[in-house]
Amino acid sequence: xxxxxxxxxxxxxxxxxxxxxxxxxxxxxxxxxxxxxxxxxxxxxxxxxxxxxxxxxxxxxxxxxxxxxxxxxxxxxxxxxxxxxxxxxxxxxxxxxxxxxxxxxxxxxxxxxxxxxxxxxxxxxxxxxxxxxxxxxxxxxxxxxxxxxxxxxxxxxxxxxxxxxxxxxxxxxxxxxxxxxxxxxxxxxxxxxxxxxxxxxxxxxxxxxxxxxxxxxxxxxxxxxxxxxxxxxxxxxxxxxxxxxxxxxxxxxxxxxxxxxxxxxxxxxxxxxxxxxxxxxxxxxxxxxxxxxxxxxxxxxxxxxxxxxxxxxxxxxxxxxxxxxxxxxxxxxxxxxxxxxxxxxxxxxxxxxxxxxxxxxxxxxxxxxxxxxxxxxxxxxxxxxxxxxxxxxxxxxxxxxxxxxxxxxxxxxxxxxxxxxxxxxxxxxxxxxxxxxxxxxxxxxxxxxxxxxxxxxxxxxxxxxxxxxxx
Ligand code: PMP
Numbered sequence: 001x002x003x004x005x006x007x008x009x010x011x012x013x014x015x016x017x018x019x020x021x022x023x024x025x026x027x028x029x030x031x032x033x034x035x036x037x038x039x040x041x042x043x044x045x046x047x048x049x050x051x052x053x054x055x056x057x058x059x060x061x062x063x064x065x066x067x068x069x070x071x072x073x074x075x076x077x078x079x080x081x082x083x084x085x086x087x088x089x090x091x092x093x094x095x096x097x098x099x100x101x102x103x104x105x106x107x108x109x110x111x112x113x114x115x116x117x118x119x120x121x122x123x124x125x126x127x128x129x130x131x132x133x134x135x136x137x138x139x140x141x142x143x144x145x146x147x148x149x150x151x152x153x154x155x156x157x158x159x160x161x162x163x164x165x166x167x168x169x170x171x172x173x174x175x176x177x178x179x180x181x182x183x184x185x186x187x188x189x190x191x192x193x194x195x196x197x198x199x200x201x202x203x204x205x206x207x208x209x210x211x212x213x214x215x216x217x218x219x220x221x222x223x224x225x226x227x228x229x230x231x232x233x234x235x236x237x238x239x240x241x242x243x244x245x246x247x248x249x250x251x252x253x254x255x256x257x258x259x260x261x262x263x264x265x266x267x268x269x270x271x272x273x274x275x276x277x278x279x280x281x282x283x284x285x286x287x288x289x290x291x292x293x294x295x296x297x298x299x300x301x302x303x304x305x306x307x308x309x310x311x312x313x314x315x316x317x318x319x320x321x322x323x324x325x326x327x328x329x330x331x332x333x334x335x336x337x338x339x340x341x342x343x344x345x346x347x348x349x350x351x352x353x354x355x356x357x358x359x360x361x362x363x364x365x366x367x368x369x370x371x372x373x374x375x376x377x378x379x380x381x382x383x384x385x386x387x388x389x390x391x392x393x394x395x396x397x398x399x400x401x402x403x404x405x406x407x408x409x410x411x412x413x414x415x416x417x418x419x420x421x422x423x424x425x426x427x428x429x430x431x432x433x434x435x436x437x438x439x440x441x442x443x444x445x446x447x448x449x450x451x452x453x454x455x456x457x458x459x460x461x462x463x464x465x466x467x468x469x470x471x
Pocket of ligand 1: 275
């Protein structure tokens with residue numbers, strides 16, 4: 001019979017499919033979403049669990065624990081389910097609803113923790129998972145970031161599959177870097193088997209630190225490395241073996257999103273955000289390579305778990321990732337050239353009330369609303385805050401009255417006197433919608449977002465002025 005004995009036999013073994021690309025080089029995508037659990041992480045779920053069994057760390061009645069953005073959770077949960085282990089997964093609240101529901105469907109228990117905690121905080125998913133594994137009898141922490149079985153899974157399966165499938169003709173491997181397991185394991189294998197002829201190229205969200213970014217937030221889930229501003233010391237996973245990687249290409253979120261939306265519409269392949277990042281980098285690599293080049297890009301998961309984000313026009317428009325309908329008045333039409341080109345005034349929660357007052361008074365003098373967004377990150381004139389960093393706001397009136405009442409002192413950190421964040425609109429949203437939403441809000445000033453980043457401040461009167469006059 002042409003059958004498989006268990007789900008474990010359907011892990012990996014994913015096909016390569018040709019992707020149309022501008023250059024002469026051939027680009028082949030490794031479709032990891034065709035693995036049984038829907039991602040590249042099935043491979044490491046199996047390998048990490050089986051290695052732990054061999055090492056005597058996991059046995060009958062045991063509990064698998066991990067902090068995971070979702071896919072590793074599925075990989076672990078499906079292997080654990082098949083083998084009869086309990087699974088507890090800790091995820092951050094940035095992870096999409098669909099992913100959490102999927103984990104629960106496999107019988108895993110899911111604990112959701114806030115995403116805006118530094119790594120040292122006991123509620124940081126990784127810290128919390130480690131504590132849980134220690135305090136649960138029979139608990140074992142998979143620890144994909146620092147578990148040698150993670151890159152090893154790709155060394156033993158992904159790399160050899162690519163070599164076999166291309167009959168040894170692969171010249172470039174392109175992969176995202178999250179834990180670094182995929183690129184390190186598959187990359188090391190391909191380097192070894194080709195006598196170092198295969199180039200190994202990382203693809204990274206533009207603000208992630210792997211490609212040299214400053215670690216600020218980005219919108220591509222599960223790839224790259226974000227650094228919380230209060231992190232004392234940033235630690236890179238040991239699953240990422242940098243010596244294997246020849247270079248890392250930064251890819252802006254917008255480019256990644258355009259690439260993956262385009263891929264679904266023109267080539268019938270529905271893939272996730274990190275696949276968009278990887279594929280955009282692969283197109284760049286292919287454009288600079290010769291006609292004999294065979295570029296293999298790993299696409300880690302399916303777009304189905306991101307339908308409410310990357311494939312949802314309202315989500316894209318709200319963050320300023322789409323141009324919107326240019327035939328009507330858009331938020332962008334109400335942004336003055338002045339506010340677009342001058343740096344956005346932005347207060348960090350670490351500035352003092354006295355400093356905030358000075359900034360607000362300067363703006364009030366210029367005739368603008370005396371309200372500013374505030375958040376945790378320091379910014380500079382070329383570093384505008386990203387949407388997730390807009391965590392609060394301050395107004396001149398509120399601060400002045402707090403000083404007057406004695407409930408605030410000029411030396412207080414601003415963090416103690418924050419009001420709710422300003423509303424934010426994508427630049428392509430209809431101006432009329434923005435006017436309506438702003439009308440019900442405390443502040444008549446809002447933030448305009450472009451590519452997920454605060455571009456300018458806007459007032460309700462400017463928005464109304466941009467609307468066509470009705471006769
Ligand atoms: N993309 C997706 C969708 C993932 O789940 C992961 C793993 N977190 C990655 C990319 C990165 O892969 P790796 O951890 O092997 O570097």
